[in-house]
Amino acid sequence: MQITKEEVLAKCNSASKNTLMETLSIEVIDYGFDFxxxxxxVNSKVYQPDGVLxxxxxxxLAESVGSFAAHIFVDTEAFFVRGIEISAxxxxxxxxxxxxxxATFLHKGRTTQLLDIKVTDDKDNLIAVCKLSTISxxxxx
Known part of the structure; x- marks a missing residue:
């Protein structure tokens, strides 16, 4: 049985209840076979003292989306996923x-995964580039 895009998005967003993702208002909005x-x-909840992100x-945000991606592509009945390194x-x-x-995969192994995460703004300007390593x-x- 294949899970639909809507089911993936709903599952991710419902898992965010009472977590950092909910505190920061992070919402999973799109999903495909490889991303x-x-x-x-961006508001006062996520500002540094001088009023920027x-x-x-x-x-x-990057670790949240990367970890969700790793969870989607792993059998979470048999495995759990943890982030082991992130750079930005x-x-x-x-x-x-x-x-x-x-988040897109650079490596999707049975034990380790490496994700490339591009962060952009409303005008598609590149804000940050992150890499996340996870382990199953x-x-x-």
Missing amino acids: LTARMP HGGATVA NHIKSVKEGFVYAR LPKKN
């Missing part, structure tokens, strides 16, 4: 609107 996209509003909030290069500041993070570990019964 996942989420967005986050905090780099830590950008990284939280911040390129441009944002003061308002939304930022969008699109067997659940113990």
Whole structure:
């Protein structure tokens, strides 16, 4: 049985309840066979003191979308996924609107995954480039 795009989006967004993703208003908005996209509003909840998007909030968005992508493509009945490393290069500041993070796989192994995450603004300007490594570990019964 194949899961629909709407079911994937609903599953991701319902899993965000009472988490950092809900606190930051991160919403998964698009999904395809090799990518996942989420967005986050840029407002005072995610500002650094001078009124622009905090780099830590950008990284939280990137890790959230990358981890969700790894979960979608792994058998979560048998495995759990954990992030093991994330890096970010911040390129441009944002003061308002939304930022969008699109995660795509560079490597989709049985044990480790490597994701490329591009963060853009409403005008498709590149805001940050992130890489996330995740690991899939067997659940113990």
